[in-house]
Amino acid sequence: MKPVVSVKELMRDMLDPASDNIFDAVKIETTKRGTIERVPKTDADWDKIRVGAVTIAEGVYLLKVPRPFAPPGDENNSSGPEPSELSPAQIKAKLETDPVLWNAKIEALRNVGLEVLEIVKKRNTAELWDAADNLDRACEACHLQYWYPGDPALLEKVDRQLEELYGRPSKAGK
Numbered sequence: 001m002k003p004v005v006s007v008k009e010l011m012r013d014m015l016d017p018a019s020d021n022i023f024d025a026v027k028i029e030t031t032k033r034g035t036i037e038r039v040p041k042t043d044a045d046w047d048k049i050r051v052g053a054v055t056i057a058e059g060v061y062l063l064k065v066p067r068p069f070a071p072p073g074d075e076n077n078s079s080g081p082e083p084s085e086l087s088p089a090q091i092k093a094k095l096e097t098d099p100v101l102w103n104a105k106i107e108a109l110r111n112v113g114l115e116v117l118e119i120v121k122k123r124n125t126a127e128l129w130d131a132a133d134n135l136d137r138a139c140e141a142c143h144l145q146y147w148y149p150g151d152p153a154l155l156e157k158v159d160r161q162l163e164e165l166y167g168r169p170s171k172a173g174k
Contacts, residue, residue, distance in 0.1 A: 053120060
């Protein structure tokens with residue numbers, strides 16, 4: 001397989017929009033008219049969530065295809081004092097140091113996509129709230145490891161949360 005886009009572009013153009021189908025499905029919004037709880041109600045609402053879950057469950061495996069981490073010439077926000085992002089070279093070095101961890105992060109995200117597919121079959125709104133939280137945790141655990149320079153205390157906290165959630169260490173901070 002030959003990749004068409006970088007990891008950054010794959011995330012921006014495919015996986016992130018797909019995750020929004022899940023994140024936006026359940027939320028509490030405060031407006032001038034009061035607090036509104038948004039939950040899926042129609043077949044179209046549930047179909048949109050399913051599209052997001054399928055795209056994540058299948059699409060995340062595209063991250064297993066070796067590809068650049070950013071488009072040519074894009075160094076992320078990795079320069080200057082205390083940069084907010086790792087450079088593509090730094091990310092690549094982390095992956096090469098521990099490819100098993102990279103694949104574990106991919107599997108964690110895929111598992112959430114599979115979880116959401118089961119929730120859609122049952123149309124269980126209560127479980128969808130938890131799944132959206134699980135999706136956020138899986139995304140951030142990977143971003144903390146491979147995108148942001150990393151705060152060891154924050155990485156340890158994410159590790160503990162994922163261990164509580166899934167019953168095993170996530171290795172987010174390693």
